[in-house]
Amino acid sequence: MRLTREEESILAGESGDGRRKAMELIVALGRIYGAERLVPISSAHLSGASYKTIGDGGLKYLSDLAASGSKVSVPSTLNPVGMDRDRWREMRISEGFAEKQLEIIDLYGRMGVRTTCSCTPYLGANVPRFGDHVAWAESSALSFVNSFIGARTNREGGPGALAAAIVGRTASYGLHLDENRRPTVVVEAETDGTAFGYSMLGQAVGSAIGGGVPYFKGISPGADDAKTLCAAMAASGSVALYHVEGVTPEAARFSEGLDGLESIHIGERELEEARGRLNTADDVQLIALGCPHLSAKEVRDIAAFLKGKKKARRDVEVWFCTSSEVRDACREEVRVLEAFGPVLADTCMVVAPIEGSFQRTGTNSAKAGNYLPTLCSQKTVCRDISGLMEIVT
Amino acid sequence: MILKGRPISPGRAEGRVVKVGEAFSFLGGVNGSTGDLVGREGNIAGKAFAFPKGKGSTVGSFVVYDLMVHGKAPAALINREAETIVTTGAVISSVPMVDSVDIGLLEDGDDVVVDGDSGTVEIRGLPLVRVASSAVVSGGRVLLLKRPMGAKSFPGAWSLAAGKIEPGEEPEAAARREVFEETGIRVGEPFASLPPILVRGGGTMWEVHPFAYLAEGAAPSLNHENTEFAWALPGDVGARGEILVPKTRDVVLEMTGAAGR
Structure with missing residues (x-):
């Protein structure tokens, strides 16, 4: 792999240990995938944000990284975390979990990451342009910017995307190259x-x-x-x-x-x-919408559908998952939705520890339908939004 | 004995090999606070941990970090094929790592030095013995010989005609000499040969120089070094589950042009 003089100097530790470690990771990943060089990136989107998925090992890693003074050098956003940072008690999150989750958010923030905590940053918080090279984790978001914007990213892992954000570069292989698109x-x-x-x-x-x-x-x-x-x-x-x-x-x-x-x-x-394949339960205890996070249009559509209806079943909880921007922008509609259940920001049913409270979850998302059984031990009902809301109206 | 691989994660470390023969997931595969393997014997703390490649959840990278925090990280990692999860875990935890290494050449307890900068794995105290190995072909079939149960290396296994290369001897000359000594067959020029390959047998590493000879209509007459012979179609070598000296089938298929058939 050919490195520029500046990249060599980062690798030699001339701009600090944190940047050296980040560069080592970028170079190692580039090497295993046959990259010939690195490419500057215009943004990053990071996964590995929920305490449920990264655990104490991940927390310690982030805390060591932040303590070393590492900072991202390109605009970077963060994936959903394990809870709404204000309304976690409504999600039956334990104090212990909440404390560690808030610490993780804080650590990313200290490294300069914008902690909006959404899987749809391309709807506002972080929008690449056509032809931009970027380093995005979160499989749905990176597919969106590759496919619908024409930006270029591989399927980055959490630490790889963070390392790329720190040095402002990623290895040029895979979908960064014309022939692989x-x-x-x-x-x-x-x-x-x-x-x-x-x-x-x-x-x-x-x-x-x-x-x-x-x-x-x-x-x-x-x-x-x-x-x-x-x-x-x-x-x-x-x-x-x-x-x-x-x-x-x-x-x-x-x-x-x-x-x-x-x-x-x-x-x-x-x-x-x-x-x-995605329908493995007959009834639900939780209906969770917003995988990926609900857009403003979806919030308006759901509000229009629910307006004037009443929630008939107390034994079924309803969660609406979206970004804080959308929640703030749709105050009227959010009031309608809140009659059915909390409108949660920063989080979703897949990365929250719902397995402690529920066994059967309804979703309108094939993605959630794939991950709820494996990551959250749920049986699932998979229908469109009106089909799901019929269960509780 | 130095194995050449690819540098993945920088640094140099010594340790005893702990080997897992299949794809490995750090998440669920090892206890992050103790280094104990889960579901199998062994502990990887301070060891040169060798396995073909990583698999499973991306959280596995943080399990490696967790091991490091607890002082239980492996001294080094050795893979056949590095992928993102293990590579990330190695780099963020400052564990030297080398890939493109044939894990089959390593055995539990080997004393190794892993150099993540040069991409090498040195196995200390392991003798390297050079041997010539010959596929003798007649009527499209390959001559296989069965080693005695009392043989020091690979007892009871089927192999090609093979033996040590004497000091100063050309590998091809050694191959012809061994064919004659073991089978009484005189062969001419080889019709195929391969670059030397490494084969591990217990406390020895064998550097095998493979050759192939035509000997139409030849009738073997065995010396004491083998107990039986058989003529086999290349595709049938090892296909019935008989014990073979490692890599015999690959060598035969490659030299007879039957690879991939």
Whole structure:
């Protein structure tokens, strides 16, 4: 790997131990993936934020890193954490968990990370431009900026993205390079055009192809559809980039030369199979919406749907998960939602320790449907939002 | 005996090898405060921990850090193929790491020096013995020989005609000499050969120089070094579960051009 003089000096420790360690990690990761050089990044988005997932080892790592004076050198945002930082008692979070979680948020903040704690930073807090190289963790968000913005990032892990943020560079391999952004499979898809339909489509495609770069024909997702499609394909498979004919910014560049590619068809039968796999419970104790975090439009739509309705079941809790920006921007609508359950910011049902309080959770998200059983020991009901809200109205 | 790999995480450390033969997840695979392996014997604290590659949750990186905080980190890590989780764990915890190393060449208890800057693993006190190994082919079949149960190395295993290269002897000359001594067959020029490969057998590392010879219609007459012979199609070598000297099948397939068939 060829390093610039400045990169060599960081690696030699001339700008401090924290930056040296960060550079060592970037170089090591670049080496194992065959990178020839590093590339400057314009932003980072970090995962590894919930105390539930990183544990005491992760907390100690962050605390040592912050104590060494390490600071991010590019705009950086943080993924959801294990609780709403103000309303954690409503989530039945223990004092001990809350204390450690608040410490983690504080440590990221001390390193200069913007601690908005959302998985949808591309909706406002952190928006890359077309062609930007970035270092993003959080599989759904990085797929969105790759696919719908045309920024360039690999599937970074939490510490790798943080190291990249500290030195302002990442290793140039994988999706940073033109040749790896080409489609690898054509997907002829049918959907009903709803956001839930796009979630099931993502589930079906991710399960069918695993990884690679799909090129979609026959769909035209809007922003909220794209958000859920990204999340589903990154959870049921490892898709980090896809193209949609006539929609995404790089699709036209690759519209020639698709003939030689494998082509798959996803129709009603595949979508039904996908839905079947995500429904493992008959009833729920918790309904959690907002995976990925609800957009302002989704909050308004849900409020319009719920307005004038009453919550009929006390034995079922409802959580609405969103970013603090959206919660602040939609005060009217939030009041409507609060009649059904808390509108939580900073967190979601997947990274919160819900397994202590619930066993059966309802979701409209294929991503949550994949992770709730493994990360939270839940059985799941997976329906669209109105289908879920029928349970409690 | 120095194995050449790739430098992954900087630093140099000595330790005894603890080996796990399959993909390993630090999350769930080891106790982060004690270094005890979970579900198998062993403790990796202060050891050169060798396994083919990492798997499992990305949180595994922080388990390595947790081990370091508790003073129970491995002295070094050795992989066949480094991936993100283990690499991250090694670098953030300042544990030297080397990859592209054939884990099969290491055994539990080996005394090693892992150099994460040069990408090498030195196995101390392990003798290296150079041997020539020959695939003798007749009618498309390869001659296999069975070693006696009392043999010092690989007892009872099937192998090619093979023996030590004498000091000053060319490997190919040694190969021809051993074929004649063990089978009475005189062979001409080899039709194939491979660069030397390493094979581990207990307290010895063998540097094997493989050759292949045509000997149509030859009839072996064995000396004391082997107890049985068999002519096998290349694809059948080891296919019935018989015990083979390590890498015999790979060597045969590669030299006879049957690899991948």
